[in-house]
Every structure is written in C-alpha cells, then in structure tokens.
Amino acid sequence: xxxxxxxxxxxxxxIEWRSRVTASQVIPFAALVLVLFGxxxxxxxxxxxxxxxxxFWMTVLFVTNLAVQRSTSIETSDGARRALLLAGxxxxxxxxxxxxxxxxELLAVEIVLVGGVLVFYGAEIDDWGLLVLTCxxxxxAVAAAGTLLGALVAGIRARETVLPILLLPVLAPVLISATxxxxxALGSVAVQGWAWLGLLAxxxxxxSGLGALAYGVLLEET
Amino acid sequence: xxxxxxxxxxxxxxAIISLTGVVALLGRFPGLAGVDLTVEAGEVVLIHxxxxxxxxxxxxxxxxxxxxxxxxxxxxxxxxxxERPAIRRSVGLLGHDTALYExxxxxxxxxxxxxxxxxxxxxVPTALDRLGxxxxxxxxxxxxxxxxxRRRTALAAVVVRRPRLWLLDEPHAGLDAGGRDLVxxxxxxxxxxxxxxxxxxxxxxxxxxLATRHLAVAGGMVVxxxxxxxxxxx
Numbered sequence: 001x002x003x004x005x006x007x008x009x010x011x012x013x014x015i016e017w018r019s020r021v022t023a024s025q026v027i028p029f030a031a032l033v034l035v036l037f038g039x040x041x042x043x044x045x046x047x048x049x050x051x052x053x054x055x056f057w058m059t060v061l062f063v064t065n066l067a068v069q070r071s072t073s074i075e076t077s078d079g080a081r082r083a084l085l086l087a088g089x090x091x092x093x094x095x096x097x098x099x100x101x102x103x104x105e106l107l108a109v110e111i112v113l114v115g116g117v118l119v120f121y122g123a124e125i126d127d128w129g130l131l132v133l134t135c136x137x138x139x140x141a142v143a144a145a146g147t148l149l150g151a152l153v154a155g156i157r158a159r160e161t162v163l164p165i166l167l168l169p170v171l172a173p174v175l176i177s178a179t180x181x182x183x184x185a186l187g188s189v190a191v192q193g194w195a196w197l198g199l200l201a202x203x204x205x206x207x208s209g210l211g212a213l214a215y216g217v218l219l220e221e222t
Numbered sequence: 223x224x225x226x227x228x229x230x231x232x233x234x235x236x237a238i239i240s241l242t243g244v245v246a247l248l249g250r251f252p253g254l255a256g257v258d259l260t261v262e263a264g265e266v267v268l269i270h271x272x273x274x275x276x277x278x279x280x281x282x283x284x285x286x287x288x289x290x291x292x293x294x295x296x297x298x299x300x301x302x303x304x305e306r307p308a309i310r311r312s313v314g315l316l317g318h319d320t321a322l323y324e325x326x327x328x329x330x331x332x333x334x335x336x337x338x339x340x341x342x343x344x345x346v347p348t349a350l351d352r353l354g355x356x357x358x359x360x361x362x363x364x365x366x367x368x369x370x371x372r373r374r375t376a377l378a379a380v381v382v383r384r385p386r387l388w389l390l391d392e393p394h395a396g397l398d399a400g401g402r403d404l405v406x407x408x409x410x411x412x413x414x415x416x417x418x419x420x421x422x423x424x425x426x427x428x429x430x431x432l433a434t435r436h437l438a439v440a441g442g443m444v445v446x447x448x449x450x451x452x453x454x455x456x
Contacts, residue, residue, distance in 0.1 A: 014330070015325045078320055078321060078322060079317055086287070086310045086339075088311035
C-alpha cells in the first residue's frame with residue numbers, strides 16, 4: 001500500500017515538475033490574486049490587516065481548484081484512469097497518492113503566499129507553530145476534498161466549471177476554521193486559534209475518510 | 223477455473239471466458255444485448271462487426287471494467303459481477319487510448335505501470351525492444367512521440383504485464399507495416415505460450431489468418447461464430 005501511494009504521488013509530482021505548471025502558472029496566479037486583494041483594500045489599512053487571514057485562505061482555495069483540475073486531467077487524458085483500474089492498485093492508495101501530490105503543490109504555493117502577506121500586507125506572525133500546523137492540516141483537508149470531488153467530476157464534459165461549484169461550498173468549513181486559526185497566528189483578531197485548529201483537524205480527518213471510502217466507487221467506469 | 227473432466231480423468235480445454243446472457247449498458251444504451259460466449263485457453267478470437275456493434279464493449283466486460291446488468295459469467299475463473307478487480311489484474315488490455323502520461327518519458331511510463339501492476343521493472347527494456355521501440359526515444363517524453371511510437375509503447379506496457387488474457391482493440395491502428403507485423407508476431411507468440419487473445423478489428427484482410435476463431439458482432443450480440451475458413455471463402 002505504501003509503495004503504491006509513493007508511486008502515485010511520485011508520478012503526479014514528477015509530471016507537475018516536468019510541466020512546470022505550478023511554478024510558471026499557479027504560483028504567479030496566487031501571487032497576483034494576493035496583490036490584487038491588496039490593491040482593493042490598501043486604502044483602508046486596518047481592514048486589510050483584519051482581512052489578511054481570510055484573503056490568504058481564499059487565495060489558497062482558488063489555487064486548490066487549479067491544482068485539482070490538473071491532478072484530475074492527468075488521469076482523464078488518454079485512458080490512464082482505466083489503466084489504473086487494470087493495474088490493480090487499491091483505489092485508496094490512488095486517492096492518498098494523488099491527494100498527497102496536490103498537498104505538496106499547495107504547500108509550495110502557501111510558502112510563497114506567507115511571504116506575500118508579510119511583504120505586501122505588512123503582516124506579522126505571533127505564533128509560527130500555529131501558522132505552520134494550520135497550513136499543514138488545512139492543506140490536508142482541502143487536498144482530500146479536492147481529490148475526491150475531482151474524481152466525481154472526472155467523467156463530466158464541463159468539469160472545469162462544475163468542479164469549483166462543488167468544491168468551494170464543501171471547503172467553506174475549512175476556510176472558516178483555517179481563517180480563525182490564522183487570525184490568532186497573525187494576531188489580527190483575538191480568538192482561540194488552537195481550538196479552531198482542532199476543528200480543522202476534524203474536517204481533515206472527515207474529508208480524508210470520505211475520500212478513502214468513496215474514491216474506489218468514483219474510479220469505476222459506468 | 224472451469225475445467226471439463228472426462229470420465230477417464232483427462233482434462234479438456236479450460237474455459238477462459240464463459241458468458242451467458244450478458245447484458246451491459248453504456249449509459250442507457252445497451253452495449254451488449256445478451257451475449258453467450260465461451261473462449262478456451264490458447265484461442266485467438268477475432269471480433270469483427272460494424273461501428274457500434276459492441277466489440278469494444280465486449281472487451282471491456284471481459285476486462286472486468288464494465289459492470290453487467292444481467293446475465294452471468296466468469297473470466298479467468300473470476301465472476302464477472304463480483305470479482306472484477308481480480309479479473310483486471312490478470313488481463314492485458316490495449317484500448318483506443320494509450321494510457322501514457324504525456325510528461326513522463328517512455329521508460330518512466332512503463333516503469334510506473336510495471337510497479338503498479340506488481341511486475342518486475344527489469345521487464346521494461348525487453349518489452350520495448352520486443353515492440354521495436356528504439357533506445358534513442360526511451361528517455362523522451364511521450365508528448366514528443368509520433369502516434370505509431372505511442373501505440374508501440376502502449377503495447378509494450380501490455381507485454382510487460384505478461385497477461386493470461388490479451389484483449390486488443392484495433393491493435394494495428396496507427397502502426398506502420400513493421401509495427402503491424404510486430405503485432406501479428408506478438409499475438410502468435412502469446413498464443414503459443416498458452417495465453418488467450420481476443421482482438422477486435424475491422425481489418426479482416428490482416429487478421430483473418432491470425433485468428434483461430436471469428437466472432438461476428440452486431441447490435442450488441444454475437445451473430446456469427448466460426449473458423450477462419452468461412453471468412454476466407456467470403
């Protein structure tokens with residue numbers, strides 16, 4: 001199982017590395033969204049400071065949509081999805097491998113975004129531990145949900161437009177929890193950040209569990 | 223595995239595929255409308271018929287990819303309804319798609335599929351050599367290959383699995399004369415080694431002598447089942 005997970009994740013990351021889509025398109029897109037949010041709110045600096053955690057995670061959700069689209073298209077082009085079924089890899093290993101690859105890409109983007117909010121928004125970090133853990137746990141939650149929904153829409157002709165309609169509402173609880181935890185980590189609002197992180201971990205476990213259970217059904221041909 | 227044993231105790235031919243009244247839907251459209259079929263070990267079965275006749279659908283059912291609506295049967299001793307994952311692991315399917323990742327090289331693709339299929343990666347160079355894929359393109363990304371080179375690579379991925387049941391959908395499509403000869407040789411070698419081959423093709427001229435048995439398919443049903451001499455006579 002672990003070898004299969006590593007093979008799938010390694011394959012997706014290698015494809016991403018070769019295509020340079022994350023480096024040349026996704027990261028610039030994320031930075032651009034962050035800068036444009038900054039332009040929109042810069043006239044009211046206190047509002048920008050208050051809104052920084054939410055803007056950060058909204059940007060991550062937009063990027064998640066792109067990363068999941070890419071991850072899904074890897075398998076839907078030229079019958080690779082069918083070949084995965086024929087190879088006999090456990091669907092849960094495919095799910096975890098693909099979710100891990102998406103998570104690694106998102107974490108790379110988040111590193112750039114953290115730098116962005118520090119530089120462009122003048123944010124200051126009060127609790128690095130809370131910030132890093134929130135990034136890791138929230139990324140796990142969004143990658144799991146995204147990978148599952150990506151498989152759900154894989155057979156739909158208009159999947160590029162259907163995916164965000166499904167994905168963004170599903171990720172709303174993650175957005176809220178991660179934003180609250182970041183409020184505490186950045187010191188922008190006095191909240192119990194660690195408690196929100198616990199809730200976030202709950203969503204992560206829920207999304208991962210659902211994905212592990214349902215992915216095999218979604219992988220099947222109809 | 224189905225075995226027919228005569229009173230003296232000798233084993234008759236094994237049924238590799240045994241389908242009875244199989245109906246399979248493609249959406250709401252019946253891709254197979256009641257197929258009865260028995261294929262024994264070592265047979266090379268040519269499936270021919272017009273577009274939309276059900277050739278590819280029959281191969282997908284035999285590969286354990288498509289769920290059947292009614293009927294019953296076994297492939298390689300596994301139930302086509304309840305043991306599809308076991309069937310999938312034992313067959314080699316070449317479909318219309320090549321199932322290759324564009325941004326990976328030829329070798330990386332085959333190594334991934336070998337690892338995923340629990341087959342030794344050491345088989346990869348041999349399989350590529352067998353399909354005449356030149357070593358100069360082994361480390362080239364698939365996106366830079368011609369359609370024929372991709373097809374040969376996809377066939378090599380099937381060879382690596384060393385399946386007991388080969389399911390080939392238009393295996394000659396997109397190949398040059400040399401590639402077509404290689405496919406023929408591959409089918410003959412597989413059959414000689416005891417594997418069973420089902421191949422769907424429109425190219426009767428090419429495949430008429432390759433197969434030991436011809437199935438005519440139309441409207442999702444087997445409408446003809448005979449030896450190659452019948453199509454020869456036509």
